[in-house]
Amino acid sequence: MPVKKVASPLRQGSTDRAPEARIQSIGRAKALLDAMAHGAWVSLRDLAAATGLAKTTAFNLVTALVDVGLAEHDGAAGAYRLSLQHIVYGKAVERRLDIAAVARLHLMRLCVTTCETVNLAIPGPTDAVIVESLEGSHTLRASSYSGTRASYHSTACGRALFAYQPVEFRQAIYRLGQLRPTTDRTVTDPLQLEDLLARCRDTGWTTEYEENEIGAACVAAPIFGPNGDAIASVSVAGSAARFDPDTMARTGKLLVSHLAEITADLKKAAGPIPVNSIGSAQ
Known part of the structure; x- marks a missing residue:
C-alpha cells in the first residue's frame, strides 16, 4: 500500500x-x-x-x-x-527624469502669470547652465538662451542651486576664484554670499538686483529631486525697474508654490520610491 x-x-x-x-x-x-x-x-x-x-x-x-x-x-x-554608493543610486534616478519636460507646463504658467522671462537651470561643475528659457511678454524683457551659463554667485538661478550644495563644494568654488564682479553691485565676498545663501535656505527663494547685468533683476528658487537634492532651479527675470522689493517677495512666494508642484511631479515621474512602505522596523 x-x-x-x-x-x-x-x-x-x-x-x-x-x-x-x-x-x-x-x-x-x-x-x-x-x-x-x-x-x-x-x-x-x-x-x-x-x-x-x-x-x-x-x-x-x-x-x-x-x-x-x-x-x-x-x-x-x-x-x-x-x-557613497547611495550617490550612485540617487544619480541613476535623476538620469531617468526629464526635468524640462516635467517642468515645462509650470514654466509656461509662470511666464503667463508674471509676463517675465522664465528660465530653468541645472547645476554644473563651476556654474549653472540654462536648459530652458521662455521669454516674457514685456517689450523690455530679459533674454536667455539654452546653453547659457549662469554664475553661482551673481545670478539668482545660480544662487538657488549653490545654496543647497555641500559646504565643501562652495568652499572649492571660493578657492577657485570664481567670485568675479560682473557689475559694481556683484557680491564677491564669500561671507556676504554665505549670508545670502542662508537666507535662501530659510525662505526657499533668492534674488539678485543688477548684479549680473545692469538694468536687470531676477528671483529664483530650487527644484528638489526625489532624493532631496536641489537638481534644478527656476528664475523669473526682467527689467530692474519692475522688480521692487514687494514684487520680488511676491514672485519668490509664487515660485516656491509652483516649484513644490514640480518637485511632486518629478517624484511621480521617477516611479515608486519606498520611503516608509516596506514593512515595520519591529
Whole structure:
C-alpha cells in the first residue's frame, strides 16, 4: 500500500512565514538607513534607539549593510554612516527624469502669470547652465538662451542651486576664484554670499538686483529631486525697474508654490520610491 507523504507542519509554517520574514528584514534595514540619512556618523546605541531594534539585531543588520557597501563603519568610534554608493543610486534616478519636460507646463504658467522671462537651470561643475528659457511678454524683457551659463554667485538661478550644495563644494568654488564682479553691485565676498545663501535656505527663494547685468533683476528658487537634492532651479527675470522689493517677495512666494508642484511631479515621474512602505522596523 503506497505511503502518502504529509508535509511537515514545521516546514509548511516556515515556508509560509518566509516572505513575511524577508519583508521584515528589509524594513529593519531600511529603518537603519533612514537613521543615517542625515549623513553624519551614528553610534550603534543611537541606531538601536532610533529604530526601536535590540542592539544585537541592529548590529547584525548594520554590519550586513557595511558588508554589501551600503554603509561605512568607523571601528575606532564604533559609529556608522551611509556609504557613497547611495550617490550612485540617487544619480541613476535623476538620469531617468526629464526635468524640462516635467517642468515645462509650470514654466509656461509662470511666464503667463508674471509676463517675465522664465528660465530653468541645472547645476554644473563651476556654474549653472540654462536648459530652458521662455521669454516674457514685456517689450523690455530679459533674454536667455539654452546653453547659457549662469554664475553661482551673481545670478539668482545660480544662487538657488549653490545654496543647497555641500559646504565643501562652495568652499572649492571660493578657492577657485570664481567670485568675479560682473557689475559694481556683484557680491564677491564669500561671507556676504554665505549670508545670502542662508537666507535662501530659510525662505526657499533668492534674488539678485543688477548684479549680473545692469538694468536687470531676477528671483529664483530650487527644484528638489526625489532624493532631496536641489537638481534644478527656476528664475523669473526682467527689467530692474519692475522688480521692487514687494514684487520680488511676491514672485519668490509664487515660485516656491509652483516649484513644490514640480518637485511632486518629478517624484511621480521617477516611479515608486519606498520611503516608509516596506514593512515595520519591529
